[in-house]
Amino acid sequence: MNTIKTTLKAIFIMVFLFLNSDNLFSQHFISGIIIDNQSNEKLPFVNILIKNNENTILSYTTCNENGTYLIEFPSEYDEIIIETSILSHKSSLKKLQKEKISKKTYIVNFELEETISTLEEVIVKSKKPILIKNDTTVFRPNNFKDGTERDVEDLLRKLPGINIAKNGSITFKGKRVTRVLLDNDNLFDDNYTIGTRNIDPEIIEEIEAIEDYQKNPLLKGIKNTEDVALNLTLKKGKTDVSGDINIGLGVENKYRLMSNILSISKKIKGFGLLNYNNINQNVSPYNFVSNNFDLSKINELRFRTNNYLASNNFNILIPEEYVGSNNNLFGSFNVLNKFSNKTSLRINANYLTDNLELNNTTKTNFNNIDLSITNIYDQNKKPKVNVLDYELIHRPKQNSILNVKGKIDYTTLDINSFSTNNNSVFREIKKSEDLFINQNIEYTNKLNNNSAFQLVGKLSKNTIPQELDFNNIDVTSSGSINQDAKFIKNSFNISSKYLSKLKNGNYSLSLGIKSEKNLLTSNNDIVNFNHFSNNNDVTFRDNNLYFDFNYLFKINKWRFVFENSLFYSDVKINNNSSSTKNKKIINNPSLTTYLGLTKHSNIYINYNINNRLPELDKMYSGLIQIGNRSILSNTFEFNRIRSENVSIGYKINDFYNLFQFNSYFNYAKVNYDYLNTLFIEEDTSLNITNLEKLDNSNYRLGIETEKYINFIKSTIDLKSTLTINNYKNTLNNNDIRDNKSQSLLLKLDIRTGFNNKLNFENSIVFQNNSFSTEGLNQVNFSTFQNNFSTKFVNDRFNFIMEAKYFDSNLKTRNNSFTFLDAIFNYVQKNEKIEYELRFNNLLNRKFFEELNSTDYSTTLSTQTLLERYFLLSIRFKI
Structure with missing residues (x-):
């Protein structure tokens, strides 16, 4: 408690100094207006550079949409150079000398000459x-x-x-x-x-x-x-206003209705979108078909908790638009209003509803176990997404910004399915509600040209109640099994930060308090595992007092970046009848060294240590059922997960010769890690996770290169990655198994850019996967795919033909599939109306088979596909 009081007092002092910083400096400012010397029109977004007589940049700003700017005169200089920079106009220089009076404002205007050759x-x-x-x-x-x-x-x-x-x-x-x-x-x-x-x-x-x-x-x-x-x-x-309306109708009752509008003015930018289709076209950021992660949640992972019932059974090699069928409605409203030079407000509102029909059959053979399991999932999935984002930016003074940013995300998911586990047929009903609220407030004050102070507050809450009901419809006396679970995660963070620029680098200091509370409650009526609890009641709290330090130093061709997070962690965990307390000072350092070899190339080395807490979904010990045969549990004993990571790389980015090259090697070692103990029987699969000292390791080697070859007018892009994982698990309570997985990925893309009407693109992807367990035979399989497209463009007419070939097991040659698609497009002479005829899945593939292996099983997965359709669309441009 004393530590927290001390921290709050330190933050209060920093805030007090910040609020009174205007009285600490006698400031000189430079303001002006920038216009075109021919039209006399005001030029927006021109860069203003403040330099000394040695041509070193001291400060930087950008004028607003009205062509006006305001920037501080560096206090330590008596004479400076003011330079303008914008792609469309020639640069202009002016010298200015400081007068010996306090708080002087100088007026420096510019008239710029237009040019098209200002770039270096x-x-x-x-x-x-x-x-x-x-x-x-x-x-x-x-x-x-x-x-x-x-x-x-x-x-x-x-x-x-x-x-x-x-x-x-x-x-x-x-x-x-x-x-x-x-x-x-x-x-x-x-x-x-x-x-x-x-x-x-x-x-x-x-x-x-x-x-x-x-x-x-x-x-x-x-x-x-x-x-x-x-x-x-x-x-x-x-x-000013642009957009289009697209109406598409096709055979087998296929349709696509789409409209969007973009409105641009000096003060307001707006984009609206409405899309309704049943051809598996997903123009939203949200994904409910496969396990590809939503882009919208990438920056929110550490604030969100778990939804077991939202996980997908579909890990697919082919594009998602071929899989299953949909009935999708997506609407998006986005507006940015600049009320004045000081205040702007952005609002984003999205709505999605869908009716997905997905069918997946898996047949799994377990290695070294005389057991084969067949599962059929016939799912009707109904997601509904409501999201509101907002951001208010206010500049009370030229040297300060207040940023208020928030999000409300409410997503519901209903899944009704018939699932077959070997010869037993089940009816499953899954329901979940995901409410995520996030609020950030950030205040920045630029103290002078070289330093700034920030005060940051973050608050978030994620609540996910979820329910599973299922019963065996073949057994008349069989009652339904119910699983209820609720995950809650609350986070609070307040910090103060000081940032400063040095002659050869910069640094930042951050002091703050972070508090996180996670809760999990669950209960079920499973009767087959009497030695496990059917209930969970877990509370996990982590209170942190932290100090972050970042330092960047440059000397000649060298650049050093040192980052360190030092925090005092107070952890309390209550799990049913047991409790855990842990107080510890944790240090997470990182050092990266860059060496510039030439103007376009460099090498780098990074070493970092990361100590993290176990996740909430690994802390409970009672059973949680997530499907008719899948059950999860843990044997929890508290330990922090410590990983050491080393990265070495060499990069070339030579855009003058349109050449890029990147090679890298990564090594990671984890001391405590999760040990999965699998109990697999004909009717059930139980996965118990233990946190144990395992010393798992991972190696990753990659080479990427892209080159435009002029004499064949083509771009060649080659990527290769080799990944090796050393990990451990147990199967049916046997001894711990030492496993190694290896994955080699090769990808070659060729794209032509001929001056004639015909061009081609081809992408080849080869992947080899192998799993080996000490004392057992190695499992090995390879996949191959080739995507070829040809494009013919003649004035207002163009034609695209795409052929996609997939083979999920090169050894057997029994899992190869080819898809053909074609698009004919014609634009009227006035360019206001466009016609499109689309042919999808011309060969009418009705299913796709994919073979996957692990260290203990081989699974043949069959996906039902969207059947062939023809769609005629008319697009009206605004």
């Missing part, structure tokens, strides 16, 4: 220009388009250095893209797939990839980040 490097390869300046790479989309792009995501896939995952998340040069902006405005926040998957690429003038992206403009130049933002610059004169 210009790359022109096969009419594909890429412009680079400092941390910004600018792509001109018209040089990458072939006329077949339907949305921004289609266009992004063709840009060098950009990769897009199945869930829509984007990386640039291997770094995660955290924001996709519209004319420098954050309209979509984390759910940027709403924009990338639905905005017409024809309205995009340029795409800027901004590295070292800082979402808080006051911290630009003070704090370094690894974040990347993509800025979509819209065409002038064509973006």
Whole structure:
């Protein structure tokens, strides 16, 4: 308690100093307006750089949409240079001397001359220009388009250095893209797939990839980040109001109705979307078909708890649009209103409802056990998602920002299914409600050009009640079995942070208090396991007093990044009749060293130690049933999980020659880890987890390269990854087994960019997986897929033919499948009406078989597919 009082007193003192910081400095400011020297129009978003006589950047800001700016005169200099920077106009320099009076404001205006050649490097390869300046790479989309792009995501896939995952998340040069902006405005926040998957690429003038992206403009130049933002610059004169209405009807009662509208003005940006279809088209960020993780939840994992009943049985190799059938309605409303130069409000509201029909059959043979199990899942899944995001940004003064950001997410999921476990047929009903509330408040005050102070508060709550009812419909005397469970996670965090820029780097200090409370209650009426409890009542509290330190140091070609989190942890766990208390000081250090070999290449080495607490879903000891045959439990004994990680890598990013190369090696060792003990019988599978000292390890070696070859007008992208896991488990209460899994992934993409009307794309993916257990035979299987597409574009007509080949077991050759799709597209001369004829699954594949193996079993999984359909669509552009 004394420690907490001391911390609160320290935070109070820092806040007091912050609130009175204006009285600590005699400040000089520079303000002005920037216009075009020909049209006299005000120029928005021009960069203003403050430099000394040695050309070292001292401060940085950006003028607003009205062409005005305000920036502080560095207190330690008597003479400075003010420089403008923007891609569309020539740079301009002005010198300014400080007058010997207190709190002086200087007026410095600029009239800029338009130019198209202000960038330091210009790359022109096969009419594909890429412009680079400092941390910004600018792509001109018209040089990458072939006329077949339907949305921004289609266009992004063709840009060098950009990769897009199945869930829509984007990386640039291997770094995660955290924001996709519209004319420098954050309209979509984390759910940027709403924009990338639905905005017409024809309205995009340029795409800027901004590295070292800082979402808080006051911290630009003070704090370094690894974040990347993509800025979509819209065409002038064509973006006031744009959108389209798409109506599609097809055989077998297939339909697609879609409408979106984008409205842009100086003060308001808005995007609305409505999509209704039954052709497995998911334009939302939410996924209820497979185990691909939702992009919307990536940044919320540490604040959310568990939903056992929402897990999917489908781990599929083929694209999700082939699997099952849907009846999907998704609506999204996104608006950003700049009330003034000081205040803006962003609101995002999303609604999703679906009716999914999924059918999956699995036949599992267990190695070294004379047992085979067949399961059939015929599911009707009805998710309903309601999400409201909001963010208020207010700048009471030029050197301070208040950011209030929140989210309310309420998701319900009803699953009705008939499942077959060998010869027994069950009816299952699963229901869950997921309520997530998150609120963040951040106040930033820039004390001077080189330092800033922040006060941050975070509050979140996640509650998930869930229920399972099932009964054996073949047995008339069989009563239903009921499983109720409720997970709750509450988090609270308040901290103060000081950030400072040094001559050769920067550092930050953070002091705060974090409190987390997790609860789990459950009960069931299982009667087959008398030596286990049917109830769980777990409370887990963790109160932290923490101090974080980050330091970046640069010298010549070297860069060192040291990060350390030091915290005092007070843990209390009550599990049914037992209790655990643990108080300990924990240290989590990380050191990364970079060496720049050339202008475009570097090597890096990282070493870090991480100590974490076990998850709530590994702390209970009673039974929890999650399906007609699947039961979970734990033998819990408290220990922290300590892992050591080493990474070594070599990177080349040479956009001048359109060449990228990345090689890396990662090693991780975990002392305490989870030991799964599996009890497998004909009717049930019981998985008991223990936290024990196992010394598991993981190795990962990867090589990635991308190169544009001019003489064949093609881009070649090669990726290879080798992963080795050493882990332990037990089967049917036998001795602990030492296991090793190895996975080799090879991926080769070739994309042509011929000047003629015909182009091709081909992607080859080969994966070899092997599992070995000491004293037993090795299990080995390989998968192969090849995706080939040809595109023909002639004026207003284009044609796409896609052939996808999958083989989930190269040894047997009995699991190969081919899918054919085709799209014919025609645009009228006025470009306002577009016609599309789509043929999906032309060969009418009705199921897909996939073979998977583990160290103890081999499973043949069969998925029912969406049958062949033809769809004729008419698109009206606004």
